Amino acid sequence: MSKQTNKIFSKHGSSERLQKAQEIASNPSAYKVCECCDSIVGSSSVTCSNCHGYRFDKSQTRVVDQAIFLGTRKKTSVTASDLV
Numbered sequence: 898m899s900k901q902t903n904k905i906f907s908k909h910g911s912s913e914r915l916q917k918a919q920e921i922a923s924n925p926s927a928y929k930v931c932e933c934c935d936s937i938v939g940s941s942s943v944t945c946s947n948c949h950g951y952r953f954d955k956s957q958t959r960v961v962d963q964a965i966f967l968g969t970r971k972k973t974s975v976t977a978s979d980l981v
């Protein structure tokens with residue numbers, strides 16, 4: 898039973914994450930990268946929803962780089978719930 902749950906979670910992950918990454922990469926000014934944990938959060942976020950850090954890198958090249966990294970590499974922490 899627990900195996901089944903796991904499968905659902907991992908199945909959900911990759912394509913959705915890649916799609917999100919593409920969305921971020923095409924509109925980097927709406928996002929920023931947490932300097933503590935490298936999560937991508939919406940530019941209006943005050944603190945990181947993952948680590949609660951408050952230092953962000955808003956440079957668009959950094960956001961695009963990170964989006965591609967998170968979308969193509971193995972699972973790290975994209976705070977998808979924070980991205981609108």
Ligand SMILES: [Zn+2]
Nearest residue numbers: 931934945948
């Ligand atoms: Zn963070």
